[in-house]
Amino acid sequence: MSAEKIRKQQPLQQPDRQKQVKVKVHKKKWLSTGEKFLYSITTSVVLAASVFLIHTSAETDAINRDIRSLEQDISKQESQNENLAYQVKELSNPDRILTIAKENGLNIQNAQVKQAGKISQE
Template sequence: MMNAEQIKHLQHQEQEQTQKQVKVKVQKKRWISRGEKFLYTVASGIVLTASVFMVQFSSTTDALNRDVQKLEQQVKVQKTTNENLQYEVKELSNPDRILKIAKENGLKIQNAKVKQASTIGN
């Protein structure tokens, strides 16, 4: 048989065991894991970088298009000016006009045949 002291000791041990609380770490389930966060961050960075390059490329292309349009406009103006000058050269080199100016300045024309020189001597 057990004596009273042993019984008390056993009761005391049982009380200690029931009073001990086991501490359990409860981990809250995260909505997004670390790996997913990393992947989302990398994907966002790539999309952002691609967007910046697209905007920059578009801006450069627009600037080049504007420059090309300005040059085309300048070419048109220059062509028009050249055509006007060619017409004026033809008009001023008319043989009748030359004869009229020659007579006004007192030149005597011995031969009525006036030829237009298109090229200067070879």
């Protein structure tokens, strides 16, 4: 082959070598928009559930404290009622009533003394 033929062939081959195909490289995003949406919804639901749980727990604790204080008030009132019932029994003793009546000048004509709470029909 002659040099001229080689030279003619080379320019034809060189443009092929110089042609470069540009390839677009798509960088993959770390999270897609759908994944971001799902993660945000999930996070919102978890946060809402946590807030609801804490709120419910706080309300339950407050109610329990109220119940305890009411139970203490009830027990105090019951003990006070028992003391007053004992005092009523003590003060309604017939012997005590007779001594007070005699001190105040009451003359008893019948020897029978009946309690005021017990009414008998004769």
